[in-house]
Amino acid sequence: xxxxxxxxxxxxxxxxxxxxxxxxxxxxxxxxxxxxxxxxxxxxxxxxxxxxxxxxxxxxxxxxxxxxxxxxxxxxxxxxxxxxxxxxxxxxxxxxxxxxxxxxxxxxxxxxxxxxxxxxxxxxxxxxxxxxxxxxxxxxxxxxxxxxxxxxxxxxxxxxxxxxxxxxxxxxxxxxxxxxxxxxxxxxxxxxxxxxxxxxxxxxxxxxxxxxxxxxxxxxxxxxxxxxxxxxxxxxxxxxxxxxxxxxxxxxxx
Amino acid sequence: xxxxxxxxxxxxxxxxxxxxxxxxxxxxxxxxxxxxxxxxxxxxxxxxxxxxxxxxxxxxxxxxxxxxxxxxxxxxxxxxxxxxxxxxxxxxxxxxxxxxxxxxxxxxxxxxxxxxxxxxxxxxxxxxxxxxxxxxxxxxxxxxxxxxxxxxxxxxxxxxxxxxxxxxxxxxxxxxxxxxxxxxxxxxxxxxxxxxxxxxxxxxxxxxxxxxxxxxxxxxxxxxxxxxxxxxxxxxxxxxxxxxxxxxxxxxxxxxxxxxxxxxxxxxxxxxxxxxxxxxxxxxxxxxxxxxxxxxxxxxxxxxxxxxxxxxxxxxxxxxxxxxxxxxxxxxxxxxxxxxxxxxxxxxxxx
Numbered sequence: 166x167x168x169x170x171x172x173x174x175x176x177x178x179x180x181x182x183x184x185x186x187x188x189x190x191x192x193x194x195x196x197x198x199x200x201x202x203x204x205x206x207x208x209x210x211x212x213x214x215x216x217x218x219x220x221x222x223x224x225x226x227x228x229x230x231x232x233x234x235x236x237x238x239x240x241x242x243x244x245x246x247x248x249x250x251x252x253x254x255x256x257x258x259x260x261x262x263x264x265x266x267x268x269x270x271x272x273x274x275x276x277x278x279x280x281x282x283x284x285x286x287x288x289x290x291x292x293x294x295x296x297x298x299x300x301x302x303x304x305x306x307x308x309x310x311x312x313x314x315x316x317x318x319x320x321x322x323x324x325x326x327x328x329x330x331x332x333x334x335x336x337x338x339x340x341x342x343x344x345x346x347x348x349x350x351x352x353x354x355x356x357x358x359x360x361x362x363x364x365x366x367x368x369x370x371x372x373x374x375x376x377x378x379x380x381x382x383x384x385x386x387x388x389x390x391x392x393x394x395x396x397x398x399x400x401x402x403x404x405x406x407x408x409x410x411x412x413x414x415x416x417x418x419x
Numbered sequence: 420x421x422x423x424x425x426x427x428x429x430x431x432x433x434x435x436x437x438x439x440x441x442x443x444x445x446x447x448x449x450x451x452x453x454x455x456x457x458x459x460x461x462x463x464x465x466x467x468x469x470x471x472x473x474x475x476x477x478x479x480x481x482x483x484x485x486x487x488x489x490x491x492x493x494x495x496x497x498x499x500x501x502x503x504x505x506x507x508x509x510x511x512x513x514x515x516x517x518x519x520x521x522x523x524x525x526x527x528x529x530x531x532x533x534x535x536x537x538x539x540x541x542x543x544x545x546x547x548x549x550x551x552x553x554x555x556x557x558x559x560x561x562x563x564x565x566x567x568x569x570x571x572x573x574x575x576x577x578x579x580x581x582x583x584x585x586x587x588x589x590x591x592x593x594x595x596x597x598x599x600x601x602x603x604x605x606x607x608x609x610x611x612x613x614x615x616x617x618x619x620x621x622x623x624x625x626x627x628x629x630x631x632x633x634x635x636x637x638x639x640x641x642x643x644x645x646x647x648x649x650x651x652x653x654x655x656x657x658x659x660x661x662x663x664x665x666x667x668x669x670x671x672x673x674x675x676x677x678x679x680x681x682x683x684x685x686x687x688x689x690x691x692x693x694x695x696x697x698x699x700x701x702x703x704x705x706x707x708x709x710x711x712x713x714x715x716x717x718x719x720x721x722x723x724x725x726x727x728x729x730x731x732x733x734x735x736x737x738x739x740x741x742x743x744x745x746x747x748x749x750x751x752x753x754x755x756x757x758x759x760x761x762x763x764x765x766x767x768x769x770x
Binding site for chain 2: 170172173174176177180181184251252253254256258259260262263412
């Protein structure tokens with residue numbers, strides 16, 4: 166049950182998002198445009214693994230979701246940093262909402278954004294881009310939800326770690342490319358060098374790609390992938406809980 | 420009525436005139452009789468930032484219906500005091516109670532009784548005035564019709580009705596200031612903490628804000644009003660707490676303070692820079708002004724001042740006798756003059 170004041174905070178963030186949806190539209194539209202370009206490469210990846218009768222979209226859609234969803238970590242951080250920029254953070258803290266309610270309210274909209282991006286990419290991928298889910302949509306959604314939870318938790322950890330929004334965006338941008346690349350979301354995992362393939366399980370994108378692949382190709386239930394993603398999310402949440410001081414001043418625009 | 424009958428009977432509120440119609444709707448309804456007590460009580464509050472002491476053993480109590488003007492120069496500790504009262508920062512030592520709730524142990528519960536308007540305006544620029552107000556109404560637990568009603572009343576009281584659906588970033592400075600303060604009124608908190616609420620606003624907005632604060636106090640709210648503008652304390656009919664280097668050096672009504680500390684002074688204005696008069700103790704010098712507290716023997720003070728001027732008397736443009744007022748009290752207590760433009764006078768010798 167979400168406390169009433171958390172709902173109020175989430176509703177306010179939703180109003181802000183409605184006024185300026187551009188930061189959410191771009192990470193959905195851009196991957197949709199890119200999927201046709203990367204599909205052939207991912208099809209070759211399947212061929213290399215002797216997996217036949219695939220269009221490439223079975224990996225291209227998840228890959229673009231994993232890569233571009235990571236940028237939502239920045240959106241998640243932004244929900245906190247802009248309050249500092251607008252001088253509303255102390256007003257929020259001086260309200261009857263306690264720390265737990267504030268943080269909970271702040272993660273609702275980024276979580277919905279991540280899930281919305283997942284739904285749109287896979288939905289449109291299935292309708293227009295040749296994605297065929299041979300396994301279970303339920304399992305696929307479980308992976309998407311676990312990854313979304315991880316992204317929001319990562320956003321909290323980044324916010325807790327960074328003093329300025331520039332630091333947060335640097336981590337997000339570089340992190341998105343690094344984690345996506347190592348997890349096999351930029352190029353097929355089969356084409357990565359062997360040292361990179363060895364390191365891959367250390368990043369959540371690998372487990373997300375793995376889980377999506379199991380759910381899409383019908384290779385069983387992606388329980389292990391979901392569990393590992395939830396473990397990553399837990400680590401981020403624990404880090405944020407230990408490090409996040411709501412009374413700390415943060416700098417948004419410098 | 421907008422004012423709690425119980426509080427009136429107990430004499431806790433010294434209402435001298437009826438609040439304006441605009442604020443009538445904001446009033447709390449009469450509550451069950453209770454013992455009058457301080458809405459804000461701070462005892463022995465200390466706060467340091469590294470090796471700088473911001474507050475040194477501050478004691479402060481504010482009763483329902485009372486406006487306390489918190490006066491002090493920059494860095495006197497006013498904003499720190501307000502932050503601690505609102506539990507936005509922790510004191511190093513001391514106790515803070517709001518409406519009987521210990522703010523150090525139960526800050527979340529205490530905050531339900533507080534409305535804080537920080538020194539810097541904090542509003543959501545991309546949202547409308549209505550959405551800004553609505554959010555703070557939702558945070559204090561208002562819903563649906565009650566929220567809409569309260570929002571309309573607050574907007575009316577703060578003359579924001581005409582701009583309710585406009586984006587905040589398109590408002591004037593005065594409108595943003597009014598919105599900034601209005602946002603804390605939705606929940607009708609018993610304690611209002613206003614940190615320099617009239618900074619940067621024009622004369623008419625300032626007058627309107629002061630009127631609203633007076634009316635809210637008459638309505639039963641306790642108000643802690645931090646300001647640089649001494650005149651505002653008098654206009655508010657506030658009692659005064661003078662904060663100097665982290666200490667409350669005086670706490671009384673304006674009239675009592677003037678009676679205790681006020682001194683008349685003579686002020687000389689020059690054409691060009693005022694001369695340095697090191698031989699006359701207590702002379703304060705700003706760019707073109709000299710000021711001397713005249714004490715009990717004004718004739719002697721004036722004579723010694725003129726005698727010390729020497730050739731500089733040729734540049735003398737204006738001589739003014741200043742009667743005891745809050746400014747002279749502030750001067751006597753802090754050794755600093757505060758003026759409307761924030762000019763700070765240098766003090767030669769002992770004041």
